[in-house]
Amino acid sequence: xxxxxxxxxxxxxxxxxxxxxxxxxxxxxxxxxxxxxxxxxxxxxxxxxxxxxxxxxxxxxxxxxxxxxxxxxxxxxxxxxxxxxxxxxxxxxxxxxxxxxxxxxxxxxxxxxxxxxxxxxxxxxxxxxxxxxxxxxxxxxxxxxxxxxxxxxxxxxxxxxxxxxxxxxxxxxxxxxxxxxxxxxxxxxxxxxxxxxxxxxxxxxxxxxxxxxxxxxxxxxxxxxxxxxxxxxxxxxxxxxxxxxxxxxxxxxxxxxxxxxxxxxxxxxxxxxxxxxxxxxxxxxxxx
Ligand SMILES: Nc1ncnc2c1ncn2[C@@H]1O[C@H](COP(=O)(O)OP(=O)(O)OP(=O)(O)O)[C@@H](O)[C@H]1O
Ligand SMILES: NC(=O)c1ccc[n+]([C@@H]2O[C@H](COP(=O)(O)O)[C@@H](O)[C@H]2O)c1
Numbered sequence: 001x002x003x004x005x006x007x008x009x010x011x012x013x014x015x016x017x018x019x020x021x022x023x024x025x026x027x028x029x030x031x032x033x034x035x036x037x038x039x040x041x042x043x044x045x046x047x048x049x050x051x052x053x054x055x056x057x058x059x060x061x062x063x064x065x066x067x068x069x070x071x072x073x074x075x076x077x078x079x080x081x082x083x084x085x086x087x088x089x090x091x092x093x094x095x096x097x098x099x100x101x102x103x104x105x106x107x108x109x110x111x112x113x114x115x116x117x118x119x120x121x122x123x124x125x126x127x128x129x130x131x132x133x134x135x136x137x138x139x140x141x142x143x144x145x146x147x148x149x150x151x152x153x154x155x156x157x158x159x160x161x162x163x164x165x166x167x168x169x170x171x172x173x174x175x176x177x178x179x180x181x182x183x184x185x186x187x188x189x190x191x192x193x194x195x196x197x198x199x200x201x202x203x204x205x206x207x208x209x210x211x212x213x214x215x216x217x218x219x220x221x222x223x224x225x226x227x228x229x230x231x232x233x234x235x236x237x238x239x240x241x242x243x244x245x246x247x248x249x250x251x252x253x254x255x256x257x258x259x260x261x262x263x264x265x266x267x268x269x270x271x272x273x274x275x276x277x278x279x280x281x282x283x284x285x286x287x288x
Contacts, residue, residue, distance in 0.1 A: 004097065004279050011096035018133055019080070025145035027075070028096065029131045031103045036128035038153050039073035043127075043195075045161045046077040046134075046142060048085070048250065049095045051281075052102035052272050055241075055248040059161050059197050061109055062238060064127055068110070072127040075146070076103060083137040083175060090281035096131060098272050098281075103129040105269035139170050140188045147191075158192040164199040164210045167235070171217075173225055181226035189231040197240045201247065211237060257282050 002010065014028045030036065045060050060074055076099045080092060090098075110126045132151075136142045143158055162170070173180040200207050216222070218232035241247065248267055256264040257276060265273060276282075 004275055007097040007100060008093045008279070011100075012093035015092055015096065015133065023149070024136050025132060025134045025142070025149045025151070027130045027132045027149075027151045029100060031100065031107065031129045031131075036073070037071045039128075039156060040069075040071040041073070042146070042152060042156050042158045043072060043074045043161055044077055044142070044146070044158050045074065046079055046139070048082060049076070049078055049099050049102070050090065050250045051095070051098050051253055051268055051276060053248050053250055053253050053268050054266065055163075055197075056102065057106055057109060057269050058240075059163070060106055061113065062197075063159065063161055063195050064110060065113055068125060068127075070125050070127060073130060073152075074103075074106075074127055075130045075132050077132045077134055077142065079134055079137060079142070081135055081137045083169065092133075094275075094279065094281035096133070097279075098275055099131050101271035101275050102269060103131065105271045109269070138175060140185055143188050143192050155191065160192065160194050161197070162194060163197050163240070164213075164237075165204050167194065167196045168204070168213070170194070171213075171222065171227060182222060183226035185227070185231070189228070189234045192234070194235045196235060196237050198237060199240050200243075207239075254282060 011028065018026050018028070043060070043063050045056060047056060049056070060076075064072060064074060078092065078095055078099060106129065107123075107126050111123060130151075132146075134142050134145055136145050139160060139162075143160070146152065146158060147154060147156070169175070170185070171182060173182055176182065176184045198207055198210050200210065204210065214232055214235055214237055217227060217235075218229055220229040223229060246266075253264060253267040255261075256267055264276065268276065
């Protein structure tokens with residue numbers, strides 16, 4: 001693995017070229033770098049990776065372990081423009097460096113996880129992981145930018161890995177001017193899928209309330225806004241943390257960094273933890 005410093009320099013230069021280009025999506029690196037089979041299915045984890053956490057690790061690994069296949073591919077996608085949030089620290093090159101470290105953490109995790117009782121996957125069985133960037137904030141546009149980029153064979157089914165809070169925002173008509181209906185989502189659900197991790201909280205409701213959203217979509221409750229009932233078949237809901245487990249988020253990891261709390265160790269995976277301790281991407285000087 002390259003040194004932390006050289007990873008940042010490498011991504012700063014790739015990012016500069018991407019920003020200056022007219023491209024909406026680009027794969028900047030792959031792990032392993034070569035020799036991976038052409039993908040038959042593309043899992044996409046779109047995030048601000050600010051920083052990558054163990055929740056991101058769980059979301060990605062549970063999807064990949066469901067059907068461990070070397071011809072699956074995972075794309076870790078950094079959105080340089082967010083639908084709602086202004087850009088915050090850390091620098092994008094630091095986040096890209098952390099995404100690559102996260103990819104190594106995830107591959108190690110997959111290698112030591114048993115997909116089936118008595119079966120430990122070999123490195124060749126573990127899907128390759130791409131590090132990509134997009135300028136598009138909305139999922140329907142991200143999916144189309146990936147499709148038309150030429151980076152992957154076409155057609156290729158994309159499975160977007162999101163949390164419940166993001167599902168709700170995808171279904172908010174406020175993002176789709178000028179009509180403000182859900183009709184623009186049709187291309188996303190005609191070709192692709194969502195795998196949504198439940199995220200019970202005071203803000204987003206209980207597990208039952210979150211499951212009720214999908215039942216209502218399947219009943220046709222959103223048809224008056226353009227949300228078709230058959231889209232529910234293309235959305236899979238999966239369990240998140242257990243009720244006795246602590247909630248994990250990037251916000252919580254940033255707070256642990258600011259307060260120098262030991263919690264950081266269980267909030268983020270190992271290689272990301274080492275990077276945060278060594279490079280301090282959230283310190284005042286580093287974001288200047
Ligand atoms: N603990 C979690 N449970 C379920 N989904 C999650 C969790 N953490 C992140 N996600 C999902 O992963 C995707 C990317 O997450 P994002 O980068 O916004 O993380 P975050 O922890 O919510 O960030 P922040 O705390 O900075 O707002 C989103 O779709 C989000 O819903
Ligand atoms: N309608 C949409 O497609 C939609 C709405 C809100 C957020 N998003 C995206 O979801 C991703 C995660 O968002 P947050 O980092 O705000 O949780 C970001 O890439 C953001 O731009 C998409």
